[in-house]
Amino acid sequence: MNRVDRLLLGTLRLVHRWQFGLKLRWHTGTHGRLAYLQNPARNPRTTLVMLHGLGASKDQWGPAMLGMARHHHCVFVDLPGHGQSVYEAGASFGPQAMLAELEGLLDTLVEGPFVLVGSSLGGCVAGLYAAKHPQRVSHLVLLAPAGLGEQALGPTLKASLQGPGTVFGYRTVEEMKRFWSLVFKAPPEVGGRLTQAMAASGRSRFAAVQRVVEDFRREGLDVLLERLPQIAAKTLVIWGRHDQVFLPATLENLLRQLPDARGEFIEDCGHVPYLERGAEVVAAITRFIATSRG
Numbered sequence: 001m002n003r004v005d006r007l008l009l010g011t012l013r014l015v016h017r018w019q020f021g022l023k024l025r026w027h028t029g030t031h032g033r034l035a036y037l038q039n040p041a042r043n044p045r046t047t048l049v050m051l052h053g054l055g056a057s058k059d060q061w062g063p064a065m066l067g068m069a070r071h072h073h074c075v076f077v078d079l080p081g082h083g084q085s086v087y088e089a090g091a092s093f094g095p096q097a098m099l100a101e102l103e104g105l106l107d108t109l110v111e112g113p114f115v116l117v118g119s120s121l122g123g124c125v126a127g128l129y130a131a132k133h134p135q136r137v138s139h140l141v142l143l144a145p146a147g148l149g150e151q152a153l154g155p156t157l158k159a160s161l162q163g164p165g166t167v168f169g170y171r172t173v174e175e176m177k178r179f180w181s182l183v184f185k186a187p188p189e190v191g192g193r194l195t196q197a198m199a200a201s202g203r204s205r206f207a208a209v210q211r212v213v214e215d216f217r218r219e220g221l222d223v224l225l226e227r228l229p230q231i232a233a234k235t236l237v238i239w240g241r242h243d244q245v246f247l248p249a250t251l252e253n254l255l256r257q258l259p260d261a262r263g264e265f266i267e268d269c270g271h272v273p274y275l276e277r278g279a280e281v282v283a284a285i286t287r288f289i290a291t292s293r294g
Helices: 003-019 062-070 095-109 121-132 155-162 173-183 192-219 225-230 250-257 278-291
Strands: 023-028 032-038 047-051 073-077 114-119 137-143 234-240 261-266
Touching: 003 062, 003 192, 023 095, 032 095, 047 121, 062 073, 062 278, 073 095, 095 121, 095 192, 114 121, 114 278, 121 137, 121 225, 137 278, 173 192, 225 250, 234 250, 234 278, 250 261, 261 278
Parallel strands: 047 073, 047 114, 114 137, 137 234, 234 261
Antiparallel strands: 023 032, 032 073
């Protein structure tokens, strides 16, 4: 990625961080350094920790979710292998390896029980954390989590895992648009220099994304499934009605296996409802926290 592209995307990130009062911080773990964004603890009763999906980052939650920092103490984490987190060449990027790094950060950063939010890959890591540390998580929010086995995979994703190609990540504008058509119901319209910059950013991250996929497969695509009954936290599961990555029909079976859970479909969106219908996702999370305290 050239200097102009880095400057363009970097400026957009800085604008959002400034807008929502978020500061970049670092945590040194066992095999590297986790990057995260944090705002001052305005409401000490409620801390939200956000874990993004595969190939995304702490800065890519969209304005609605980032805007929760106006009302809560929020921590947006770059998972290992993503964003600005820096890790050793031999470090593993599977969900359970990510969990081990996350534990160190949260032990240092967050004192009392907190709200843990995870999307896709981040949802898998969040679920694993909640199962292992029930006393630490007051509320769990899972947005179409990964780790639920092959039966949860959409046709395109399943075919990609069985063949030589990949739908994970992108290196060109054309690949980026195909990827967007998979994760969005209505892909965003982006043009000009920004399109080229975003494709270049994807190209720079592509190898790391493939490594995460391979490490995930090595740990098992159903790594979260057997841990679901151990999740004691009150849980909200959110799914985009038109998700093509993980089948929406998975929601009903997932709710049966969670001890204390409710589910909510977000209409007119795909795998990233926090981007397509951000206000609705924030409203659902806010209602969930407010009505299930105690």
